[in-house]
Amino acid sequence: MANHEDTFKPGSRLSQWLDERLPVARMMHGQFVDFPTPRNLNYLWTFGGILTFCLGVQIITGIVLAMHYVPNDKMAFDSIEHIRRNVNYGWLLRSVHAVGASMFFVAVYVHIARGLYYGSYKAPREILWILGVIIYLLMMATGFLGYTLPWGQMSFWGVTVITNLFSSLDAVIPGLGTAIVTWLWGGYSVSGVTLNRFFSLHYLLPFVIAGVVGLHIWALHVVGQNNPIGIDIKTKSDSVPMAPYAVMKDLFALFVFIMLFAWFVFFAPDYLGHADNYVEANPLVTPPHIVPEWYYLPFYAILRAVPSKLGGVVLMFGSILVLLFLPWLDTSRVRSARYRPIFKWLLVLFFFTFLALGYLGSKPAEGIYVLWAQIFTAYYFLFFLVLMPIVGVLETPSPMPRSITESVLGDRAAPAKS
């Protein structure tokens, strides 16, 4: 939190000279060394650091890949193959970047689920949460733009389907949707012009994400971290300094995460992709199934669950935008679902719903799949818009510990040690 003790001591005369003019070292020391972290954080709290790592990996591998990649519809596919085959360690760079996108989303879903379970969106963390939702939206945009760049069949047809969604706005104002789609494409069909601008934006957005991540961390360091019992830090014994305690724990978790990451990079680099994207884009041949990357599947299922195109688009975007309003949709004053006997199960059912939608998104939109997608879509919105506000009022929270220290040390809590 912003008002903890400042223990920074400039070590040298240069450091002191700098400290009097631009106290960057003092700020970093205060925010990343002294910063008090709740002592009861579990490993779900390590994903913030993991996500920062993922962003760094994507930016660094992306910058190097861009040195070899050619954003031109005639050459893009060949340039990726050139990277895979002829550039020194190009196969490694490309695999890290492609698998890295998936790992980024794995981590962000865990991070969001943790926020939902422990009520990290509630006062005073509303801005922190909203910034997080914005980062997630930017990530989805960046991932989508990036997936077009190999200019394979799935790239081409994915762009065609997703950008075409905007044409549904024709149902609101005739001509508006078509105009937007033409503007996005830079022409009357997806073409090299589209690829070129998508590359430009794909290079831009990660830096926008980095900026919003900066704000996200700033907001976090103003209000402090939530924790598994959802009770604020009250006494000094409730917290430990970020370095070395939280840092060491984050590092260990990061290495475990990198093991999963590396497993895919080295042993199954193509597992998370589509075979169709190893076929060069061909505007004349439509693949039998057009499926987005796995991390968009739940939203793809929602899109296709609705018989009307405009309705599907509205629900799909609504399913993400509803997250922005969570701090006010949840009426309970208890943060952690651990002490919310009803909400906890409704939330578990929501997690299941999300996974089920992901599965359904990978299936063709026909027969029983559509019905199930409709049922799960209904619960998705029911959970946020109806159950969350009502349960918060009706539910009786279970007994909670009085403090973080008590939750960790139990009876031994009486004489605070540190």
Next chain:
Amino acid sequence: MTLAHWTNRLAIGALALASGFAGGAATFYSPVHAAGGEPIHIERQEWSFAGVRGRFDREQLQRGFQVYKEVCASCHGLKRVYFRNLVERGGPMFDEESVKALAASWPNQIFDGPNENGDIATRRGALIKRPALLSDPILGPYDNDKQARAAQNGALPPDLSLITKARSVEFHGGVFAHIGQMLMDIANGYQEAGANYLYALLTGYKDPPKGVTLADGMNYNAAFPGHQIAMVAPFVDGSVKYQNEAVPRTVSQYSKDVTAFLAWAADPRLEERKRMGWLVMLYLLVTAVLLYFAKKRLWSTLH
């Protein structure tokens, strides 16, 4: 009963019900196949290069190249593979001199732009070409897709450089079996669906079942979506003469060998990747264990 109890039970019940239905749905309504027909079962094959410890079988790659050269190359190119790749580590590793000779005699020569006189074609209209070098790609017989279609009754023989990566196999079965299979494949580093499909295709030529009429110039194939394929059965037993007489000269063996060769062509860094993977995993594991004990020791002073 309190409200809490009641919703608790409801939530668990709903969860169980939902998972049961999802599983049931996926079992009874098997996914519709890509081509709209009945699901086609593609058998998994044993591949030396599959899995986390997979390596190519050098001799198999060499035999596979022989099959490609003598059969497939009469229609299909391999334009992303260069002659020099045939010499490199991790591939068939032919010796350099023989590959140089092979490149020089490769019938599909290289068009290098205008010659010193500025001409691109001979008086009779053929493109002026030169023999291939080690640094040149392995080209097929056609200068462009239109020429290929004109020669092939309208069909386009695809370039084979990426064919095993560009094909996949759909899973037919329940949702839980599917998830189990996915986890097993990830744990085993198994991503050879494309090779399985290609083998099934090459060995899938059969007489059409009763009642199936083939379109003009089409052939029946059990593995191909829609079952009608323009490519004729490429192999008959004995058609390729392997040097090693111990290796059977059968359609199935040819298919297997050429598939392995094309799997290498699509992923020439496979061996380097997996070798490096083990070193990286070892480093990560050791570091993670050290970090775990460091963290444990650090935090032990707090409790």
